[in-house]
Amino acid sequence: MTIPWNALFGGALLGVSATLLLLFKGKIAGxxxxxxxxxxxxxxxxxxxxxxxxxxxxxxxxxxxxKPDLSGIPTQYASSMTTMLLAGLLVGIGTKLGNGCTSGHGICGMGRLSIRSTVATFTFMFVAAITVYIRLHIL
Structure with a gap:
């Protein structure tokens, strides 16, 4: 099994930056x-x-x-620009309705043991799994 060092290091940096912002400014890094x-x-x-x-x-x-290997990052997308803009708009609306995004709830809120953030993160992940399933198996 290969350990994803870049993801591990990046996640640690997210946690450290969120912690420092909370400790020194009292602000949430969402x-x-x-x-x-x-x-x-x-x-x-x-x-x-x-x-x-x-x-x-x-x-x-x-x-x-x-100089990371960026060969795995797509440069062409199957969706149109209109579809991607609509998706971004829907994400923004969902973020506003959910009082935060995955970084605010998933990293900061769950780190503070917030029940609201735990429920929000579970909801994000559940809906994401359903979306992937529908996209891959139905559409």
Whole structure:
């Protein structure tokens, strides 16, 4: 069995960054909450902007330093741009209805032993499994 070191290291970095943000700022590292906090108009926009810059810069820096094998990443998609935009819109609506996204509930909320986040994460994963099954076996 091969250990997925990149995924393990990336997951550890997510956990550490979420923990540091919670400890030093008292904020939850849920991306939807960071973005929906209106970066352009809130008084606490500095940490939000810094966090988002760190996300992009971290990806860029890792790509520059490590030169990962990106051959497995698709460059062409079977879905149209309209379908992908609609899917993104539906994800945004679901995120708003669920009071957070997978990073907020799955990483931060479950790490705080939040029952609401545990239920939300279970719901995300259950619906994702049903969606994959329908997509692969029915459509």
């Amino acid at each position: 991306i939807s909450g960071i973005l929906s906090g209106s970066i352009l108009s809130t008084a606490d926009k500095n940490w939000r902007v810094q966090f988002l810059i760190g996300l992009v810069a971290g990806g860029w820096l890792t790509n520059w330093l490590v």
